[in-house]
Amino acid sequence: MMAGAIFSADQTAALDALRDRLRAHGVDLDAGTAAPRDEPEEGDAETIAVLGRAGSGKTVLLAHLAERLQRAGLEAITQDYEPRRRRRGRTFAVLAPTNKAASVLRARGVPATTVHRVLYVPVYDPEFDKVAKWLAEPDRPPPQSERFDAEALARAKAAYAEHGSVPAALAAIGVRGADFITGWTRRDEALDVGLIDEASMLDDRLFGDLRALFGALFLFGDPAQLAPVNQAGAMAFDALPDGRKLALSRIHRQAADNPILDLAHALADPALDFRGFEALVAEAARRDGRVQVAERVDADLMARAPVLCWRNATRVRLIAGFRAAHGLPPDRLVPGEPLICDGIELPARHRKKRIDLEARGLVKGAQVVYLGEGRRGGFARLFVEGATPPRVSAAVIVKLETPEAEEPLILSAARMGAAFVHGAACTIHKAQGSQWPDVQVFAPDLYAAAQSGRREAGLELWRRLAYVAVTRAETRLRWVTRWRLSRPAEPLGPRDLLGDPTAETP
Numbered sequence: 001m002m003a004g005a006i007f008s009a010d011q012t013a014a015l016d017a018l019r020d021r022l023r024a025h026g027v028d029l030d031a032g033t034a035a036p037r038d039e040p041e042e043g044d045a046e047t048i049a050v051l052g053r054a055g056s057g058k059t060v061l062l063a064h065l066a067e068r069l070q071r072a073g074l075e076a077i078t079q080d081y082e083p084r085r086r087r088r089g090r091t092f093a094v095l096a097p098t099n100k101a102a103s104v105l106r107a108r109g110v111p112a113t114t115v116h117r118v119l120y121v122p123v124y125d126p127e128f129d130k131v132a133k134w135l136a137e138p139d140r141p142p143p144q145s146e147r148f149d150a151e152a153l154a155r156a157k158a159a160y161a162e163h164g165s166v167p168a169a170l171a172a173i174g175v176r177g178a179d180f181i182t183g184w185t186r187r188d189e190a191l192d193v194g195l196i197d198e199a200s201m202l203d204d205r206l207f208g209d210l211r212a213l214f215g216a217l218f219l220f221g222d223p224a225q226l227a228p229v230n231q232a233g234a235m236a237f238d239a240l241p242d243g244r245k246l247a248l249s250r251i252h253r254q255a256a257d258n259p260i261l262d263l264a265h266a267l268a269d270p271a272l273d274f275r276g277f278e279a280l281v282a283e284a285a286r287r288d289g290r291v292q293v294a295e296r297v298d299a300d301l302m303a304r305a306p307v308l309c310w311r312n313a314t315r316v317r318l319i320a321g322f323r324a325a326h327g328l329p330p331d332r333l334v335p336g337e338p339l340i341c342d343g344i345e346l347p348a349r350h351r352k353k354r355i356d357l358e359a360r361g362l363v364k365g366a367q368v369v370y371l372g373e374g375r376r377g378g379f380a381r382l383f384v385e386g387a388t389p390p391r392v393s394a395a396v397i398v399k400l401e402t403p404e405a406e407e408p409l410i411l412s413a414a415r416m417g418a419a420f421v422h423g424a425a426c427t428i429h430k431a432q433g434s435q436w437p438d439v440q441v442f443a444p445d446l447y448a449a450a451q452s453g454r455r456e457a458g459l460e461l462w463r464r465l466a467y468v469a470v471t472r473a474e475t476r477l478r479w480v481t482r483w484r485l486s487r488p489a490e491p492l493g494p495r496d497l498l499g500d501p502t503a504e505t506p
Contacts, residue, residue: 052248099386338423361387378414
């Protein structure tokens with residue numbers, strides 16, 4: 001059991017059910033053992049969903065399972081180097097749909113990566129491949145390398161002993177991921193156990209691919225969130241039979257004094273209307289500085305965390321206000337401007353490049369900060385939030401929408417590559433899976449949703465929107481009540497992201 005972990009009755013019941021299913025797959029968490037697996041075949045994974053609202057302990061349970069699986073001898077499949085071999089041992093992977101969500105788990109010590117990073121695997125340069133195998137396999141003799149002398153290899157070995165990471169060891173001797181990884185291909189080996197966080201974000205295609213890859217699939221999700229926009233209000237786990245859904249209902253002590261989570265759970269009361277909820281927000285703000293009611297959007301916060309709104313027209317107006325407040329030129333980007341990946345625009349024949357971009361963090365919805373123009377036309381240097389490493393150079397197509405124009409202005413026009421929209425504001429749908437220390441929610445939009453009377457999967461839309469929006473805040477929630485924007489207190493720039501402000505970006 002994790003040090004200090006004390007489980008509630010509903011967590012214990014869920015853990016018992018998952019332990020029983022793992023035992024049926026040859027993994028005994030109590031004994032800390034795993035039976036040798038038969039040669040796996042792709043099929044339809046046994047799937048169980050652990051469902052609960054924010055603060056119900058889903059992440060604690062997931063982290064505990066990951067630790068127990070490792071202690072039982074299962075190999076964690078992560079974003080780090082994987083020797084290209086057929087595994088005979090047992091495996092598991094902790095996955096999230098976005099880099100941001102995966103980075104939250106990694107900060108807790110959980111070996112997490114993105115769904116895309118495990119569905120696709122890297123192809124390594126042969127010279128680095130033999131060095132990486134030597135680092136990862138203690139009994140292997142030192143490689144004969146044309147690029148690295150004995151001193152460099154010793155430094156790499158010492159770095160690997162300290163960090164347990166092949167990429168970190170290679171970085172210690174001057175090797176970047178771009179040198180080490182030459183491409184990506186779809187994984188051709190089945191895996192054993194998959195633990196999927198933020199499962200409400202899975203669409204049917206990703207869910208189907210995951211079920212084909214794993215023998216057992218455990219989904220951890222929040223049914224009160226918004227379904228993917230192409231799912232007509234349905235989530236991947238909705239179709240599971242009741243016996244495959246485990247409910248966590250208790251809110252734990254560590255969340256009990258959190259005013260943000262108090263507000264989120266107040267939304268479960270069907271008698272609470274929008275005006276009543278706003279009154280609760282105002283009351284929380286009077287009691288606790290972690291909730292604020294403001295008449296203006298803070299332009300400085302928009303540079304690192306988008307204002308969350310419902311309507312696309314509102315998003316466009318807020319972005320225009322942000323750029324005007326910072327005095328940014330209308331026809332080009334300035335280093336420090338936030339962007340959101342809107343997908344990969346590549347023809348089918350460029351599948352390898354698409355996989356490469358996605359595996360490096362440029363998946364739809366990824367938060368990115370523009371660092372400057374690349375060395376070639378149409379390329380840009382980017383800081384990808386939650387990715388490892390975070391700095392990449394890629395061909396980009398950047399679209400800037402403005403309130404006065406029907407068609408967006410194209411600020412960067414590579415023929416093909418990763419497409420982006422501005423990230424100073426975003427819709428609440430796109431914000432799922434992400435969290436920021438400080439979050440601004442544009443309340444007039446939620447009032448408009450309440451006035452519309454719309455419902456989604458039997459629940460009022462404004463209620464789902466408000467729940468997702470407030471639970472994006474890690475530390476402080478700023479509830480904005482007016483169509484106003486503050487003047488920036490600091491000039492826009494990326495120095496806060498680069499460590500050494502004089503360091504050159506790749």
